[in-house]
Amino acid sequence: MAIELYSQREIEKIKRASKVVAEVLALVAENVKPGVSTWELEMIARREAQKRNATPAFLGYKPPFSDKSYPAALCISINDEVVHGLPKKEKIIKEGDVVSIDFGAILDGYAGDSALTVIAGKGSPTAQKLLEATKEALYRAIEKATPGRKIGDITHAIHETATSYGFKTILRYGGHGVGRKVHQEPFVPNNPKDVGKKNPRLRQGMVIAIEPMLAVGTEETVEDGDGWTVKTKDGSLAAHFEHTVAITRKGPVILTEL
Ligand code: MF3
Ligand code: CO
Numbered sequence: 001m002a003i004e005l006y007s008q009r010e011i012e013k014i015k016r017a018s019k020v021v022a023e024v025l026a027l028v029a030e031n032v033k034p035g036v037s038t039w040e041l042e043m044i045a046r047r048e049a050q051k052r053n054a055t056p057a058f059l060g061y062k063p064p065f066s067d068k069s070y071p072a073a074l075c076i077s078i079n080d081e082v083v084h085g086l087p088k089k090e091k092i093i094k095e096g097d098v099v100s101i102d103f104g105a106i107l108d109g110y111a112g113d114s115a116l117t118v119i120a121g122k123g124s125p126t127a128q129k130l131l132e133a134t135k136e137a138l139y140r141a142i143e144k145a146t147p148g149r150k151i152g153d154i155t156h157a158i159h160e161t162a163t164s165y166g167f168k169t170i171l172r173y174g175g176h177g178v179g180r181k182v183h184q185e186p187f188v189p190n191n192p193k194d195v196g197k198k199n200p201r202l203r204q205g206m207v208i209a210i211e212p213m214l215a216v217g218t219e220e221t222v223e224d225g226d227g228w229t230v231k232t233k234d235g236s237l238a239a240h241f242e243h244t245v246a247i248t249r250k251g252p253v254i255l256t257e258l
Pocket of ligand 1: 058061062063070075083084102103104113114176209
C-alpha cells in the first residue's frame with residue numbers, strides 16, 4: 001500500500017480525533033498516583049472517550065504486528081516495559097514508577113494517536129533525565145517533519161538526542177502513518193538500524209505518529225508472558241512519548257496537543 005495523503009479537510013478531522021486523544025490522555029495522566037491500578041486508568045479512558053462520542057482505537061483492534069486483537073483502550077507500560085503494556089486490575093502503580101500511557105481514538109472515521117510518560121510521585125534522577133530526553137527526542141524529530149525531508153531524518157533526530165543523553169533507542173518499534181486507520185504506512189523507525197533502503201520522502205498531506213521509545217541500557221526488547229507487553233531485555237527503564245503530526249506546506253503541525 002502506498003502512503004496515504006490527506007486533504008486539509010481530512011487533516012481537520014484527524015485533528016478532531018486527536019483533540020479527544022489529548023484530552024483523555026491528560027485526564028488519565030492526572031490520575032497516575034501510587035496505589036492506583038492500571039485497570040482504573042483504563043476505565044477512565046473508556047468513560048472519557050465515550051463522553052466525547054469517540055471510539056478507543058486500540059480496543060478490539062488487531063495491529064499488524066499481532067495475530068490477535070488488543071483487549072484494552074490504553075497501553076500502560078511501567079518501568080522496564082516499553083510499549084503495549086496491558087492494563088490489569090492487579091497491577092498497582094507504586095511511588096517512583098515510570099508510567100507510559102498510550103491512547104488512540106477514532107472520531108467520524110479518522111484516528112489520532114498519542115502517548116506520554118509520567119512519574120508516579122517522585123522519580124529517581126535517572127528516570128527524570130530519561131523523560132526529559134525522550135520528550136526532547138520527540139520535539140527534535142517533529143522539527144524534521146517537513147516536505148522534502150526523509151523518514152530517516154526523523155529517526156536520526158530521535159537517535160542523536162538519545163545518544164547525547166547516553167540513552168538507547170528501541171529497535172524494531174516506532175511510529176507510523178495515521179488517519180483513516182490507526183496504523184498505516186510508512187513505518188517511522190526510532191533506531192537507525194531500522195531505516196531501510198526505501199526511506200520514503202516526506203510530502204505535504206502525510207500524517208504520521210512520531211513515537212520515540214528510549215531506554216537507559218539497551219536497544220533490545222523481549223515480549224512478556226501476556227502476549228502484549230514489550231519490555232527491555234536488560235530490565236532497564238524505558239520511556240515513550242508520541243504525537244500525531246501533519247506534514248503541511250508550512251511545516252509540521254502537531255495534532256494531538258491540547
Ligand atoms: N500507539 C500504539 C502504537 O502505535 C498502539 C498499539 S496498538 C495495540 O504502537 F493494539 F497494540 F494497542
Ligand atoms: Co502509535
